[in-house]
Each structure stands twice: as C-alpha cells, then as structure tokens.
Amino acid sequence: MSEAYQRSERRACIAMKWPRSTHRYQSVADPQVALRMRLKELAASRVGYGYRRLYILLRREGWQVNHKRVYRLYGEECLSLRKKPPRRRVSCQKREIRPTAKAKNECWSMDFVSDQLYDGRRVRVLVILDNHTRESLALAAGQRIRGIEVVAELERISKEHGFPERIQVGNGPEFISKDLDRWAYWNHVQLDFSRPGKPTDNALVESFNSRFRQECLNQHWFMSLEDAQHKIEAWREDYNHQRPHSSLGYQSPAEFIANSRAREAQVA
Numbered sequence: 001m002s003e004a005y006q007r008s009e010r011r012a013c014i015a016m017k018w019p020r021s022t023h024r025y026q027s028v029a030d031p032q033v034a035l036r037m038r039l040k041e042l043a044a045s046r047v048g049y050g051y052r053r054l055y056i057l058l059r060r061e062g063w064q065v066n067h068k069r070v071y072r073l074y075g076e077e078c079l080s081l082r083k084k085p086p087r088r089r090v091s092c093q094k095r096e097i098r099p100t101a102k103a104k105n106e107c108w109s110m111d112f113v114s115d116q117l118y119d120g121r122r123v124r125v126l127v128i129l130d131n132h133t134r135e136s137l138a139l140a141a142g143q144r145i146r147g148i149e150v151v152a153e154l155e156r157i158s159k160e161h162g163f164p165e166r167i168q169v170g171n172g173p174e175f176i177s178k179d180l181d182r183w184a185y186w187n188h189v190q191l192d193f194s195r196p197g198k199p200t201d202n203a204l205v206e207s208f209n210s211r212f213r214q215e216c217l218n219q220h221w222f223m224s225l226e227d228a229q230h231k232i233e234a235w236r237e238d239y240n241h242q243r244p245h246s247s248l249g250y251q252s253p254a255e256f257i258a259n260s261r262a263r264e265a266q267v268a
Contacts, residue, residue, distance in 0.1 A: 035063060036073055043079045048214040050081055056244040098168075098192070101132035104257070107192075108137065108164040109205035112145070112172060113212060117222045125232060126153060127212070129205050130161075131168070133260075134245050135253040136208070137161060139236045141229045147177025154183065166190040168202045211239075 001012040013020045038061075042054050049057075051074040055067045074080065101107040113125045124145050128138040137157045142149065158164075167184070169175040169191055176193075184191050194201035216235040222228035244250040251259065 053244045107131040107166045109168045111205045147179040151183045168192045
C-alpha cells in the first residue's frame with residue numbers, strides 16, 4: 001500500500017489495522033541451518049526414507065530434536081515423498097490368516113526379484129527373509145537360479161542361523177522343484193505355498209521387495225554380475241544393521257535381535 005498509494009508506513013498500517021511492531025518484527029528463532037543441511041544430506045542418500053526414519057537416524061547421530069521439529073523442517077525443505085494413490089478394489093476374497101511368527105526361525109519367506117545389467121542382460125535375486133526379526137538372511141544374485149541353487153543357498157544360511165520351521169514361497173518352478181522338496185523333507189521344514197495369483201499371501205517379502213527395489217536396485221547401475229552382488233550385499237548389511245524398521249519400533253533388525261536376546265537372558 002505504501003508503494004501503490006505513495007503513503008507512509010504509519011498511514012498504511014493504520015488503514016490495514018496492522019500493528020507496525022508486527023510489520024517490523026524480525027524473527028529471533030534459530031534457523032537450524034546445520035540441522036537442515038544434515039536432514040537434506042540424509043534425505044538425498046536415503047531416497048526412500050520418510051521423516052520418521054530420518055528422525056531416528058538423526059537421533060542416532062546425537063541430534064537433540066523431537067519428531068515434530070524434524071517433520072516441520074522436512075516439510076519446509078520440500079523433502080516429502082510422493083505417495084502412489086491406493087488402488088481401490090470393490091470386492092476381495094478373505095482367506096485364513098496364517099499365524100504371525102513369534103520367534104526367530106519360526107517362519108521365513110522366499111521370493112525372486114528381477115533386474116538387469118547395464119547392457120540389458122537379466123539378473124535375478126533370490127530373497128530370503130526372517131518374518132519375525134525382519135532380518136534379510138540372503139540376497140543372492142544370478143542370471144539363472146535353479147532349484148538346486150536355491151537349496152545350496154538355504155543350506156548355507158541354515159548353518160549360520162539354523163533351520164526354519166516353515167518357509168512361505170510362491171509357485172515358481174524353483175520352489176516346486178524336487179530338489180527343494182527333498183531338502184525340506186529331510187530337514188523337517190514345511191513349505192507354505194501362496195495361492196496362484198495372490199502375492200498378498202506372502203505380504204512381508206513383497207513389502208521387502210518394494211523397499212529393496214526402491215532403495216537399491218533403482219539407485220544403481222550394475223556393470224557385471226559381481227558388481228551387482230557386491231552392491232546388493234552392501235545394501236543388505238545396511239538394511240540389517242542401520243535401517244530403522246517401523247514394525248520393530250524403529251529399530252534395525254540387528255538391534256531388535258540383540259534386545260530380544262538381552263530380555264531372554266534377564267528372564268533366564
């Protein structure tokens with residue numbers, strides 16, 4: 001108004017009923033420049049993380065902030081993720097819900113994720129996940145993974161983690177092979193197959209696959225199979241030891257396992 005009508009600041013404020021003290025007020029709040037820079041750095045390196053996981057990482061680094069401040073700065077810096085709109089289904093068929101795994105090695109999940117090298121050659125990744133601890137037990141990359149190679153990978157990780165009671169799998173040819181059936185029979189492991197065309201029967205591994213693709217596969221070019229395995233294994237280690245998991249109270253799987261063992265020791 002001062003510029004448009006060539007009047008003083010006092011006259012303009014009186015006309016608008018706007019206190020001059022408010023007009024001249026200069027904020028004395030801390031701009032949180034260092035926190036904003038670190039938040040932007042974490043968001044750039046952890047592309048798929050929302051503000052809650054970034055808040056956990058900041059707290060781990062020693063920043064004395066609460067989630068409300070992180071959320072405010074997260075919005076002011078325009079770091080919000082674009083959410084894909086949900087697909088609404090008019091009807092759905094209910095099924096018997098499988099029991100939730102309540103202990104380590106009670107139930108594992110297996111699936112395959114496909115990607116490609118820089119020259120277009122196909123790469124498949126065998127995903128093995130513990131449903132209780134959410135620990136990624138294996139991410140084995142190969143151009144062709146047969147049933148016998150699935151058995152070899154299960155045998156390898158079973159020597160370290162022990163045998164599971166049950167494994168939830170799809171209906172791929174690798175999972176219905178005689179090699180896997182024979183291994184499961186001799187080691188007293190139950191194979192729990194999903195219904196054809198129903199990936200939600202194995203929802204935990206499907207959710208993991210989504211994060212794996214978003215945070216690893218979509219972020220890298222793979223020059224060779226060895227390069228792919230190296231980068232995928234590095235992401236798996238980060239997922240197990242650093243990534244906050246919402247279903248575990250924003251602990252990493254390694255922290256959840258360590259805390260569970262500590263509680264069991266106290267009870268014993």
